Amino acid sequence: MVKFFDFLGSLVIRFIEESGRIMLLFIKTLMWIFRPPLNLKNIVRQMEEVGVNSIPVVLIMSIFTGMVLALQSYTAFRRFNAEAFIGTVVALSMVRELGPVLSGLMVSGRVGAAMAAELGTMQVTEQIDALYALATNPIKFLIVPRFLAALFVMPVLVILADIIGIIGGYLVSVILLGTNSTIYIKRTWDYMELEDIYTGLLKACIFGIIIATISCYQGFSTRGGAEGVGKATTRAVVLSSLIILISNYFIAALMF
Amino acid sequence: MPKEGQQDIKPDTLIMVRDLCKSFGSNHVLQGLNLEVNRGEDIVVIGGSGTGKSVLIKCIIGLLKPDRGTIYIDGEEITYYNEAKLNEIRKKFGMLFQFGALFDSMPVWENVGFGLKQHTNLKDDEIRDIVAEKLAMVGLKGVEYLMPSELSGGMKKRVSLARAIAMEPEILLYDEPTTGLDPIMADVINELIIQLREKLRVTSIAITHDMKSAYKIGDRIAMLYKGKIIEVGTPDEIKNSKNEIVQQFIQGKSEGPITRGE
Structure with missing residues (x-):
């Protein structure tokens, strides 16, 4: 019994310590953002890595999500003759929830893993020490560009995911299932409010921050060679995905 | 407020380490280490693996914060400096890392010119010339446009050395400069270190367990054992040391006080 509490206690302490360190890194990153000069070249390179290179996965994910949403809501809505509302359901679910959350998960798997692995390798091969030795702050040089790239690129990816998801839903319900095209488009537009879009985009920004902060933290705290890099990468993906899902609920509850 | 000990820094002393302690958990790596480095000399710190040689130079350049003790660079106490002040001090340093630590996302010229790019307003063309x-x-x-992954071990070390001297530092730190190189390449690096000292008039600290290299590049050799410097002297003095620990280490014997755990 004592051992159990011992274990539980150490788990809680580790959790709090870790959260504290991540928060500290987050605050330091924010402070370094506002200290000139801003390394535009690095930011653009990271934007390409985080954004442009994520477009294919995000596109495939969102078109199939939109399609399956249309298919499933058609099955359900036909039972009470409400097929006309498929467009509304697809659009609202994509824009409010699935667009940001699924893009967040995809990006954390693709980009978060890459960030943690790259920074982790730099850590274990002393490249981060070398930055310090060259009188350059690694947070400024490595984390700030990744942070800004994720923050600005995530909303763009989500807008793309929303549009493609809605098109996917349209294709399935109009072309495959033969519902009326005009009604689909009208119902999509009529029930969509600006608020739906900007809560989705706000989520996207927050998810971008989560992915960059956690992945960079894991990279920087890597210890012990190739094995350490592997572990850091796994932790970056698992932790950022979980926190995305958890914070998603709380953001939704706050915006309710 | 002048701290205790600051008064007795001789004008010749560029780096002074006093009573330096550093532990990692229960592993007490440095236990009250004292070391003085004179302007323009090459001092070599020798000692077995895991005795804290790297920790010592990482404390000197501010990559690790010591638990106790003081470090003076050019009469200035840097031990508890914040990041911004440390960065100013670090511009006086160049460091050669054990495995080069070249930035593998950048070609050789950007690696070597990194400090210039970050801290000067030179244009890319001018940087390339330097x-x-x-x-x-x-x-x-x-080799300017090769990536670090395309270089051999010896070339990586030399590029890393070029990066260390790019900003014309006053102090060079060498972390195991010859480890992992074939004997000929090791000697090339040793020769380079000697040449650099003569051409650039830098002060340097090298840590190594390669005795051949230590005799060749060191004006003085300091032996680190159990967290302290147990002997300092010219290569000849070290060769003729009466200390059994020093003798066992420099002769590379498996039998002796070190392996008996004394």
Whole structure:
């Protein structure tokens, strides 16, 4: 019994310590953002890595999500003759929830893993020490560009995911299932409010921050060679995905 | 407020380490280490693996914060400096890392010119000229556009050395400069270190367990054992040391006080 509490206690302490360190890194990153000069070249390179290179996965994910949403809501809505509302359901679910959350998960798997692995390798091969030795702050040089790239690129990816998801839903319900095209488009537009879009985009920004902060933290705290890099990468993906899902609920509850 | 000990820094002393302690958990790596480095000399710190040689130079350049003790660079106590002040001090330093630590996302010229790019307003063309000059100093030509992954171990070390001297530092730190190189390449690096001292008049600290290299590059040799410097002297003094620990280490014997755990 004592051992159990011992274990539980150490788990809680580790959790709090870790959260504290991540928060500290987050605050330091924010402070370094506002200290000139801003390394535009690095930011653009990271934007390409985080954004442009994520477009294919995000596109495939969102078109199939939109399609399956249309298919499933058609099955359900036909039972009470409400097929006309498929467009509304697809659009609202994509824009409010699935667009940001699924893009967040995809990006954390693709980009978060890459960030943690790259920074982790730099850590274990002393490249981060070398930055310090060259009188350059690694947070400024490595984390700030990744942070800004994720923050600005995530909303763009989500807008793309929303549009493609809605098109996917349209294709399935109009072309495959033969519902009326005009009604689909009208119902999509009529029930969509600006608020739906900007809560989705706000989520996207927050998810971008989560992915960059956690992945960079894991990279920087890597210890012990190739094995350490592997572990850091796994932790970056698992932790950022979980926190995305958890914070998603709380953001939704706050915006309710 | 002048701290205790600051008064007795001799004008010749560029780096002074006093009573330095550093532990990692229950592993007490440095236990009250004292070391003085004179302007313009090459001091070599020898000692077995895991005795804290790397920890010592990482404390000197501010990569690790010591638990106790003081470090003076050029009469200035830097031990508890914040990041911004440390960065100013670090501009006086160049460091050669054990495995080079080249930035593998950048070609050689950007690696060597990194400090210049970050801390000066020079244009890329001017940086490239300086880079070519520094690369020539370490005996490399035409490698500017290669990536670090395309270089051999010896070349990586030389590029890293070029990066360390790019900003014309006053102090050079060498972390195991010859480890992992074939004997000929090791000697090339040793020669380079000696040449650099003569050409650039830098003060340097090298840590190594390669005795051949230590005798060759060291004006003085200091032996680190159990967290302290147990003996300092010229290569000849060290060779003729009466200390059994020093003798066992420099002769590389498996039998002796070190392995008996004394």
